[in-house]
Amino acid sequence: MGKPKIATVWLEGCAGCHMSFLDLDEALLDILPLVELTVSPITDFKDFRFPEVELGIIEGGIGNEEQLEIARHLRSKAKIIMTWGDCAVFGGINTLRNWIPQKEVLHRGYVASESTVGGVIPMHAEIPRLLDHVIPVNQAITVDAYIPGCPPSPEVIAYSLTEILKGKIPVLPSEMIHFD
Amino acid sequence: MKNASAQVNITINGKELQVEEGISILFAARQNDIYIPTLCHHPALSEWGGCRLCVVEVDGSPKLAASCVTPVRGGMSIVTDNDRIVESRRTMLEFLFAERNHNCMFCPRSGECELQRLAYELQMDHLTVAFSFKEFPTDVTSRYMAIDHNRCILCGRCIRACQEIAGAQVLGFHHRGPKTMIGMDLKTERSNSTCMDCGVCMQVCPTGAISNRFRSHYAVKGHAPTSEKVESFCSLCGLMCPTDLYAGNNQLIRVDGCLSETAGRPDKGQLCYKGRFQVFQAPAGRLTQPLVRQPDGTWEVATWKDAIQIVAGKMADIQKINSGKALFGITSGMVSNEELILFKELMEKGWSAGYVDTLDGRYFRNLAAVYSKGNGAIAEASWKTIGESDFVLIVGGNPVRTQPLLTSLLRKRNYEENLKLAMVSHIDEQPSFITDYIHVHGHHLADLLRTLAVEAAALRKDNPAAGSKQSKGTATRLSQIGLADKEQGMFTSMARCYAEAKNPLIIIDTAVTGMTDCDCIAPILDLAKLKTAKGQEGQNLLILKPAGNSIGAWRAGIAAPSAPEGKDHLKGGIVLMGEEPALDEDLLGRIHSSEFVAVLTSYALPEWLDRAHVLIPKPMWMEQDGTFMSLDALEKAYRCRTLLPPEGVRPTWESLAAMEESIGMKNRIKSWDELRKKTEEMM
Numbered sequence: 001m002g003k004p005k006i007a008t009v010w011l012e013g014c015a016g017c018h019m020s021f022l023d024l025d026e027a028l029l030d031i032l033p034l035v036e037l038t039v040s041p042i043t044d045f046k047d048f049r050f051p052e053v054e055l056g057i058i059e060g061g062i063g064n065e066e067q068l069e070i071a072r073h074l075r076s077k078a079k080i081i082m083t084w085g086d087c088a089v090f091g092g093i094n095t096l097r098n099w100i101p102q103k104e105v106l107h108r109g110y111v112a113s114e115s116t117v118g119g120v121i122p123m124h125a126e127i128p129r130l131l132d133h134v135i136p137v138n139q140a141i142t143v144d145a146y147i148p149g150c151p152p153s154p155e156v157i158a159y160s161l162t163e164i165l166k167g168k169i170p171v172l173p174s175e176m177i178h179f180d
Numbered sequence: 181m182k183n184a185s186a187q188v189n190i191t192i193n194g195k196e197l198q199v200e201e202g203i204s205i206l207f208a209a210r211q212n213d214i215y216i217p218t219l220c221h222h223p224a225l226s227e228w229g230g231c232r233l234c235v236v237e238v239d240g241s242p243k244l245a246a247s248c249v250t251p252v253r254g255g256m257s258i259v260t261d262n263d264r265i266v267e268s269r270r271t272m273l274e275f276l277f278a279e280r281n282h283n284c285m286f287c288p289r290s291g292e293c294e295l296q297r298l299a300y301e302l303q304m305d306h307l308t309v310a311f312s313f314k315e316f317p318t319d320v321t322s323r324y325m326a327i328d329h330n331r332c333i334l335c336g337r338c339i340r341a342c343q344e345i346a347g348a349q350v351l352g353f354h355h356r357g358p359k360t361m362i363g364m365d366l367k368t369e370r371s372n373s374t375c376m377d378c379g380v381c382m383q384v385c386p387t388g389a390i391s392n393r394f395r396s397h398y399a400v401k402g403h404a405p406t407s408e409k410v411e412s413f414c415s416l417c418g419l420m421c422p423t424d425l426y427a428g429n430n431q432l433i434r435v436d437g438c439l440s441e442t443a444g445r446p447d448k449g450q451l452c453y454k455g456r457f458q459v460f461q462a463p464a465g466r467l468t469q470p471l472v473r474q475p476d477g478t479w480e481v482a483t484w485k486d487a488i489q490i491v492a493g494k495m496a497d498i499q500k501i502n503s504g505k506a507l508f509g510i511t512s513g514m515v516s517n518e519e520l521i522l523f524k525e526l527m528e529k530g531w532s533a534g535y536v537d538t539l540d541g542r543y544f545r546n547l548a549a550v551y552s553k554g555n556g557a558i559a560e561a562s563w564k565t566i567g568e569s570d571f572v573l574i575v576g577g578n579p580v581r582t583q584p585l586l587t588s589l590l591r592k593r594n595y596e597e598n599l600k601l602a603m604v605s606h607i608d609e610q611p612s613f614i615t616d617y618i619h620v621h622g623h624h625l626a627d628l629l630r631t632l633a634v635e636a637a638a639l640r641k642d643n644p645a646a647g648s649k650q651s652k653g654t655a656t657r658l659s660q661i662g663l664a665d666k667e668q669g670m671f672t673s674m675a676r677c678y679a680e681a682k683n684p685l686i687i688i689d690t691a692v693t694g695m696t697d698c699d700c701i702a703p704i705l706d707l708a709k710l711k712t713a714k715g716q717e718g719q720n721l722l723i724l725k726p727a728g729n730s731i732g733a734w735r736a737g738i739a740a741p742s743a744p745e746g747k748d749h750l751k752g753g754i755v756l757m758g759e760e761p762a763l764d765e766d767l768l769g770r771i772h773s774s775e776f777v778a779v780l781t782s783y784a785l786p787e788w789l790d791r792a793h794v795l796i797p798k799p800m801w802m803e804q805d806g807t808f809m810s811l812d813a814l815e816k817a818y819r820c821r822t823l824l825p826p827e828g829v830r831p832t833w834e835s836l837a838a839m840e841e842s843i844g845m846k847n848r849i850k851s852w853d854e855l856r857k858k859t860e861e862m863m
Contacts, residue, residue: 086285089306090277093285098313133313138306146306150285177300179284180291 013060066128220335224439289388321371338381347592394460418811446567452584504532512758513727516806544739558718571681576689629703639679799825
């Protein structure tokens with residue numbers, strides 16, 4: 001068997017979890033030779049037609065139809081889905097908008113913002129529509145491993161990957177769980 | 181009846197234990213160092229059994245039992261930890277997280293939250309249920325506390341604390357089911373409720389639902405668990421409430437009352453808005469370097485040594501021309517006994533100052549009848565007798581301004597034990613829990629009290645002439661004072677309650693002792709003497725003091741026995757010591773034309789920048805050690821500092837000692853230990 005293939009996606013989040021991944025610094029040199037990184041924001045792939053992968057990693061919650069589709073697509077191609085960060089696990093800071101009706105959110109952002117004159121809410125077939133609520137990934141697809149944290153620290157990211165490489169589904173011990 | 185100390189045998193996790201019959205499983209486990217997680221349980225409060233975090237398996241029963249409300253029974257076999265129990269606990273946590281907004285990354289309590297800690301502990305790394313995303317209001321109508329109902333888990337700790345510790349019964353559950361909310365009185369906002377902002381609800385809140393509005397930068401200042409706890413006490417009002425102070429990065433983070441220790445106090449560790457919040461509200465303009473006014477009126481930074489030299493030199497110059505009579509020392513009543521003793525010594529022995537006084541000297545002089553030496557100075561009642569009295573008469577105003585905790589205790593006893601309370605006041609402000617309230621003009625107050633003393637004497641049981649009728653002349657006097665019929669009725673009821681009470685207490689509020697022409701003390705003493713044996717006068721008299729250590733300053737003999745005379749008074753050189761921003765208007769007016777004003781202060785207040793010539797920084801109370809005296813002068817305690825003063829700010833005693841040194845005083849104090857020992861001996 002060749003090296004396990006990994007795909008990572010960044011949905012409704014801030015890239016902080018991927019930054020934490022890069023923050024592994026020289027430890028990356030130990031992990032990267034053991035895996036094959038396919039589609040990922042880090043490899044700058046623009047094509048989201050995922051290959052079959054052993055591990056799909058999701059950062060960010062699901063807030064629009066495109067994100068929902070990407071998540072479902074990755075699920076269909078990945079043996080294991082691991083969610084990184086509070087947004088993917090709980091919805092995170094994006095859920096702030098869940099307490100406000102969607103219409104109001106769009107109006108505030110595109111029409112009523114202070115710097116906008118004559119703004120309109122963009123509507124086009126190619127623009128993904130917002131979902132009513134931002135939801136955690138496990139509300140849309142089956143998730144196998146949860147790594148909360150905002151962001152998870154590099155040590156926790158490293159732990160999650162090394163567990164997978166050992167053939168285990170990572171379950172964070174108490175001292176590694178953080179919600180902030 | 182069961183024998184209270186009967187023992188029963190139980191097993192917890194296979195371990196055989198002998199415990200007291202009837203205690204809860206939780207208590208039995210804790211006694212034996214067996215851990216059970218809890219959330220709605222609080223050691224100082226009654227059990228609620230609402231959160232189901234403490235569930236355990238009893239005798240293999242399929243239904244788990246809440247250990248906090250399940251009493252032990254002989255032969256019980258208890259399991260506190262297995263997969264089923266953990267799963268159940270984790271599910272309960274998931275429900276709590278799903279129900280409202282518990283996103284830690286935008287919560288100020290993150291890092292010191294019990295809900296969060298339990299989620300980590302039980303490895304709740306995701307939710308299996310969907311969030312509700314229901315919006316609840318946030319109440320910021322109190323200037324001290326914010327209530328974010330979105331963070332509330334309805335554990336009811338705040339409600340129980342409000343009822344059982346504060347006795348205020350302000351908080352309660354409103355609405356039902358998923359709409360349930362914590363409410364204040366009959367509303368959902370704290371403003372205009374009967375809440376006295378004691379903050380005990382905030383102290384027991386396990387999440388970020390009730391938070392301190394003065395401490396918003398949690399992330400910057402650090403969280404309580406990583407901070408240092410200092411056992412201290414509050415010296416703001418003289419009740420010396422024990423506190424646990426939490427500080428991190430040399431910043432005060434949290435002030436907690438000691439809820440589980442009563443230490444002979446009637447208050448259960450409640451604290452008040454002053455002790456819990458006022459300490460966070462430092463005025464702007466912290467003074468960190470000595471400032472010296474230049475001839476052109478501008479201020480320049482000076483070294484500490486130079487500033488001390490300037491003060492000593494200026495005072496010596498004035499002394500040379502006008503003798504020590506032109507030198508004055510005035511201190512605040514918020515400072516420690518050590519500072520007071522050294523200040524007095526410097527002023528009296530070092531400079532032979534003409535006049536030494538406290539900022540609250542007026543209060544002391546009004547109480548001359550109580551404190552006058554030789555005339556049989558009386559011992560005041562312990563403030564703790566407030567827990568035992570059967571009738572309390574308050575003269576003056578609501579003590580909530582000076583001693584908020586006292587007001588709370590009175591209200592609590594009124595609610596719980598129907599304690600009879602009455603108030604005569606020249607301030608038109610009736611506390612909601614006092615029904616017998618008479619308001620008269622200030623110049624009638626003494627008359628009213630005199631009449632009350634006469635009436636109470638006539639109604640005393642041991643008085644053979646006592647009847648149900650008012651004594652002769654009382655009605656006439658009351659009409660002259662201007663009491664309406666209803667108030668006359670209250671007057672009679674007050675007099676009767678006082679006369680019949682076994683253990684009455686009279687509280688003299690600072691609104692009385694602070695009056696400019698106060699002639700109320702003598703009639704109050706007459707009234708008090710009616711109920712005490714000879715030689716025990718004052719044992720039913722609680723005299724409130726305006727500042728935290730007023731009594732320390734008065735006992736140290738600093739308050740001047742007679743009022744300063746003449747307009748030109750305080751014209752020479754003055755040294756002032758104190759940190760409180762509330763300064764005496766009268767004093768500020770009088771020092772305006774003084775030749776030289778030096779101030780030892782923590783803050784460069786505009787008042788000082790306007791009038792003083794030298795400002796020497798002084799640590800604030802939390803930044804230095806010192807002994808303080810309780811309101812009733814019956815207790816004193818030594819407190820170590822909680823925070824370090826800003827760099828370069830020396831302890832007050834060092835500045836005073838340096839002044840002594842620069843004027844070449846003999847037998848001066850050379851170390852803190854020496855000063856502490858001397859203070860111990862003198863007071």
